[in-house]
Amino acid sequence: MINEHQNSLNPSRIREEMRNVANSVTPEQIGQLTTLFQLYHSGMNEFGTKLENLDAEFHTRYDYNPIHHMEARMKDVASLFNKMKKKGIPFQKDAIQQNIFDIAGIRVITNYIDDIEAIEDNLLKQDDVTLIRRKDYVNNPKDSGYRSLHLILSVPVFQTDGPYEVPVEIQI
Incomplete structure (x- = not known):
C-alpha cells in the first residue's frame, strides 16, 4: 500500500497557492496547471500499481517482500514555482513538461540494499517504462x-485525447 501525501489536484487550492507565489494568475493558467497535475497524478498512480504488483509477485513467488513501504507525493505549487524561477522556466505548460521531472514522485523504502537493484531491474523490464535519468x-x-x-521514469497515461508520456521520480 502506498501512503499518499496531500496533493494539489483541487483547482481552488491550486488557485490559492498560485496567488501566493505569482503576481497575476489567469484562469487559463490555473486550468493548465490543474490539468497537468491530474496527468502527473495519473502517472504516479500507474507506477504505484506497477510497484505494488511487483511486491505482490515477490510475496507470492518467493515468500519475500522487497518493499517495506512506499510514499507518494505531488510537488506543491509553491515548490514548483520556486524551481521554475530558479531555473528560469516560464509559466507555460510545455516548458514545465520539458524541464521539471519531479512533479510526481514515489519513495520506495526497501528492506535491504540488494532490493534496490531488484526493483529497478524489474521496473525497467516493463516495455512501457522508459528511463529518462538515473542518479x-x-x-x-x-x-x-x-x-x-x-x-x-516515464510511463504512458491514456487520456480522452490520447496517450501522454508522463515522467515520475522514483526514489528507491
Whole structure:
C-alpha cells in the first residue's frame, strides 16, 4: 500500500497557492496547471500499481517482500514555482513538461540494499517504462551519507485525447 501525501489536484487550492507565489494568475493558467497535475497524478498512480504488483509477485513467488513501504507525493505549487524561477522556466505548460521531472514522485523504502537493484531491474523490464535519468547515490553516497537510487521514469497515461508520456521520480 502506498501512503499518499496531500496533493494539489483541487483547482481552488491550486488557485490559492498560485496567488501566493505569482503576481497575476489567469484562469487559463490555473486550468493548465490543474490539468497537468491530474496527468502527473495519473502517472504516479500507474507506477504505484506497477510497484505494488511487483511486491505482490515477490510475496507470492518467493515468500519475500522487497518493499517495506512506499510514499507518494505531488510537488506543491509553491515548490514548483520556486524551481521554475530558479531555473528560469516560464509559466507555460510545455516548458514545465520539458524541464521539471519531479512533479510526481514515489519513495520506495526497501528492506535491504540488494532490493534496490531488484526493483529497478524489474521496473525497467516493463516495455512501457522508459528511463529518462538515473542518479546512483547507493554506490556513490552523498557527503552526508545519504544513499538512494533516484530514477526519472516515464510511463504512458491514456487520456480522452490520447496517450501522454508522463515522467515520475522514483526514489528507491
